[in-house]
Amino acid sequence: MAAFTSRRAEAPKGTRWSAEGIGGTLILLILLLINGVRAGASWNLSADGDVRITADDHNDIELKLYAAGISLRKVLSDSMGDRFIFFGLLEGHDNLSDLMLHELYATYKGPMGKWNVTAGRFGLPFGLITNYTTSRVMYDSLYPQILRMEIDNGVKVTGVIGDVDYGLSVTLGQGPHDAPELPGENLVSGRIGLTRGDSGEISFGVSSAAGRTRMTHHTGIPHMRHKLLLVAFDVTYEPGHWITRMEFQAGEINNRNVFGGFGMIDYAVFPRWNMNAAANIAYSDRSTSGYGYIGAEYTGSMFTFRGGYKYDYSNDQEGHVLSFQIYRLVSYLF
Amino acid sequence: MTGWCLSGTSQAQDVYLCVWRNPERTMTRIFPDARDYRTVTVPISDHERETIESIIKADILPGQREQFQYFEMIGKSGEIIGYIIAVTQKGLFGAVEFVFGLDTGYTVVDLYIQRARERDQYFKKREFLDLFPGVKVTQAATVKGRYSGLETPGTNAVLNGMVKALVSFERLVLHKK
Numbered sequence: 001m002a003a004f005t006s007r008r009a010e011a012p013k014g015t016r017w018s019a020e021g022i023g024g025t026l027i028l029l030i031l032l033l034i035n036g037v038r039a040g041a042s043w044n045l046s047a048d049g050d051v052r053i054t055a056d057d058h059n060d061i062e063l064k065l066y067a068a069g070i071s072l073r074k075v076l077s078d079s080m081g082d083r084f085i086f087f088g089l090l091e092g093h094d095n096l097s098d099l100m101l102h103e104l105y106a107t108y109k110g111p112m113g114k115w116n117v118t119a120g121r122f123g124l125p126f127g128l129i130t131n132y133t134t135s136r137v138m139y140d141s142l143y144p145q146i147l148r149m150e151i152d153n154g155v156k157v158t159g160v161i162g163d164v165d166y167g168l169s170v171t172l173g174q175g176p177h178d179a180p181e182l183p184g185e186n187l188v189s190g191r192i193g194l195t196r197g198d199s200g201e202i203s204f205g206v207s208s209a210a211g212r213t214r215m216t217h218h219t220g221i222p223h224m225r226h227k228l229l230l231v232a233f234d235v236t237y238e239p240g241h242w243i244t245r246m247e248f249q250a251g252e253i254n255n256r257n258v259f260g261g262f263g264m265i266d267y268a269v270f271p272r273w274n275m276n277a278a279a280n281i282a283y284s285d286r287s288t289s290g291y292g293y294i295g296a297e298y299t300g301s302m303f304t305f306r307g308g309y310k311y312d313y314s315n316d317q318e319g320h321v322l323s324f325q326i327y328r329l330v331s332y333l334f
Numbered sequence: 335m336t337g338w339c340l341s342g343t344s345q346a347q348d349v350y351l352c353v354w355r356n357p358e359r360t361m362t363r364i365f366p367d368a369r370d371y372r373t374v375t376v377p378i379s380d381h382e383r384e385t386i387e388s389i390i391k392a393d394i395l396p397g398q399r400e401q402f403q404y405f406e407m408i409g410k411s412g413e414i415i416g417y418i419i420a421v422t423q424k425g426l427f428g429a430v431e432f433v434f435g436l437d438t439g440y441t442v443v444d445l446y447i448q449r450a451r452e453r454d455q456y457f458k459k460r461e462f463l464d465l466f467p468g469v470k471v472t473q474a475a476t477v478k479g480r481y482s483g484l485e486t487p488g489t490n491a492v493l494n495g496m497v498k499a500l501v502s503f504e505r506l507v508l509h510k511k
Contacts, residue, residue, distance in 0.1 A: 042375040042401060081370030081408050111370045113358035160358045199447050199458060200356060240458075241427060241451045268427045268451045299428070333375065333401045 044073040046331040050136050057320040065095045066325070067135065069102065082109050102176050103151060115159040121176060124152055125167025125191040126207045127232035128247045128262070137276075138308050138323050139293040142262045145282035146249050147230065148215045151176040152187060165193045173213035185225055187211035191232075201239055207232040215253075228253045241268040249282075258284040272299050276308075289314040295323075303328050357420075357433075361407065364435035364444045365416050368407040376402045376506045389474075389501050392494065395424060402506045407435070414438065419503060420448070423495035426487035427451040432495065440471040440508065445496075450488060457488035466496060471508060474500035 052066040071089040075082050084106060091102040105120030123129060127142070129150045134141045143150050154171030172184025193205035208231050215226045230251035237244050243266045250259040260282030267275045274297040281290030295308020304327040312319035361371055378386075378400055387393055405418040417436040422429050430452065434445040445466050447458045456462060465480040474497045481489060 042403075075373050077372045080412055081372045112362065112368060160356060162362065163359065165356070195356065195359060199449065200359065238449070240455050241453055271426050272428075331397065333397075333403075 042074075042333050044071075044331065044333055046071045046073075046329065048136070048327065048329040051326045052323055054321055054323040056322075066093070068092050068096065071103075081111070084108060098177070100177055110159070113160045115157060118156045118158065119154075121151060121153045121180075122156060122169075123150055124171065124187075124189045124209070125156060125158065125169055126189040126209050126230075127191065127205065127249065128234045128236070128245055130167060130191050130193070130205065130207070130234075131203075132236070132245060136327060138295055138306055138325060139264065139278040139291065139310065140280070141264075142247055142249055142260045142280055142282060145280070145284055145289055146253075146258055146260055147209060147213075147228075149173075149175040149213065153180040153184075154187075163195050165195065167191050173211055175214060185212035185214055187213050199238075201237065203236045205232075205234045207234070226253055227255075230258070242266060253284060256285060258282070260284070266297075273297070274299075281313075287315045357405070357418075360433050360446050360448070361405070361418055361435075363446065364418065364433070365407045367409060368415060369410050370408045371418065372406045372408060374404055374406055376404075376510075378402055378502075378506060382505060386498075386501050386505055389505075390494075390498050392498070394498065394502075395422070398422070402502050404503065404507070416443065417503070419499045421495040421499045423491040423498070425450055425452050425491045427453065430457075430488060430491035430495070432492060434466065434496070434499070436471065436503070440503075442466050442469045445492075447492075450491070452486070452488040452491075454486040454488055456484075456486060457492050462489065462492075469496075469500070471500050471504045474504070 047070040048068065049065065050067045051064070053061065053063045055061045069089055069091040071087065073085070073087045076084040076086075086106050087103060088101070089103040090099070092099045101121065103121050103123070105118050105122040107116050107118040109116045123133075124147070126147060129141065129143055129147075132141070133150065135150075152169070152171035152173060152175060154169055156167060156169030156171075158167040159165065168190040169188070171187050171189070172180055172182075173187035174180060174184055187209060188211050189207070189209040191205050191207035193203055195203040208229075210229045212225050212227050215224060228251065230249055230253075232247060232249040234247040235245070244264065246261070246263045248259075248261050250257075252258065260280065262278070262280040264278035265276065269275050275295075276297060277292075277294045279290065279292045281288065291310050291312045293308055293310045295306060298305045305325065306327065307322075307324040310321045310323065312321060357371070361368060378394075383394060383399055403420070405420075406414050407416040407418060409415040416438060417440075418433060419436070420431070420433045422431050424430070428451050430450040431448040432445060433448055435443045437443050445463045447463070450458070462481070462483075466477070469477060469480070477496050477500065478493050481493060483489070
């Protein structure tokens with residue numbers, strides 16, 4: 001789970017308010033309030049904001065609230081240990097023109113986390129997105145080009161047994177932007193991972209996803225249903241002052257070959273200063289797209305500042321983008 | 335599964351709120367007989383915080399000033415077989431996160447570094463980490479004397495974090511039992 005458990009999907013074209021998102025959040029808050037009073041346990045409330053200015057080689061300069069989120073998390077225990085975890089995340093993208101209940105789930109935790117059952121809207125167990133999100137950094141992993149969703153509605157089973165972790169989900173394949181509809185498109189995703197080292201320095205994962213999805217769930221245009229079968233291999237290596245992540249995916253979407261690769265490295269150059277670089281390339285639907293990014297990050301006491309240059313490539317079109325981000329996260333236990 | 339961490343390393347600002355991403359893996363290493371664990375959160379009053387800060391001679395970090403969290407390790411019959419404390423301390427390159435276990439006699443049994451981006455990595459080596467098993471909660475004042483080697487931001491973070499956690503556990507948990 002990433003530090004701030006949010007995962008951003010691509011920005012929509014129009015303004016949409018998700019009634020089920022607002023209603024669901026209220027229900028969650030009420031449930032948590034009742035449970036919190038009864039259990040006397042703490043809650044964790046987090047909120048973040050991501051403001052970006054971008055300039056491209058068409059002389060377009062844009063300043064916007066790229067994303068903002070507010071999340072609430074609570075753990076309930078019984079006499080034998082932690083039993084239930086509740087989590088809700090309300091997110092707004094593109095100057096809050098797209099509000100959604102990005103995640104809302106309840107987890108029943110089995111003994112020592114060997115098995116856990118989660119129901120609701122949650123992150124898919126597939127490739128790097130299982131434990132990592134690029135939602136608040138200046139580059140993307142492979143999901144916008146291939147699987148095209150990080151979050152979906154359904155049920156998943158996860159667990160950790162020694163150095164091995166696993167996850168298997170059955171979801172509707174509709175993503176986080178709309179209210180769930182039955183029957184769904186139906187997507188099965190799964191990952192099995194291995195972590196080694198006293199500090200978990202290196203981890204590998206093999207994943208697969210099969211079924212149908214609404215690949216246009218984030219655009220606001222009529223839904224296009226896609227049939228897919230994907231496999232992925234991911235690796236994360238964190239020896240100390242640098243981190244690298246890589247992922248490779250291959251398979252078929254609508255009986256056409258797809259494949260892609262993603263890599264990133266983050267290096268702590270000076271105290272509070274990191275340099276990072278990332279690249280990806282994907283071939284999907286008979287077209288190739290990708291980017292190369294290099295940037296820097298400064299973590300201050302109040303804000304994190306990120307900036308960098310990105311070379312974009314899509315269908316023989318090249319683009320050059322400079323971007324700068326001001327990011328703020330606050331978190332409270334109460 | 336349960337744990338998570340917000341620290342100043344890459345995603346957040348100066349908030350040192352712990353922990354952590356994959357707790358079961360490390361918990362099982364420290365307490366292989368544990369059947370499960372329970373998260374316990376203890377509020378810290380202003381008076382208690384001032385007392386702890388006067389003992390450790392340092393301010394408690396943002397994100398840790400209002401509540402102290404630890405984990406009770408549960409045995410097969412539902413009995414407590416030990417405790418896990420996850421510590422986040424400021425290093426030179428962001429947060430240094432580590433986890434240690436206490437047995438039911440409140441003695442340190444083992445310690446693992448979870449995440450740190452320090453240049454010098456000596457503090458992750460077993461010869462340094464093995465200095466701490468055997469320390470009792472009431473012996474926090476002796477922790478720093480166990481290490482006489484080269485001081486680095488990493489070793490200082492572990493030493494200071496260990497003292498802070500032991501004193502906090504003694505004042506906020508043991509004193510209330």
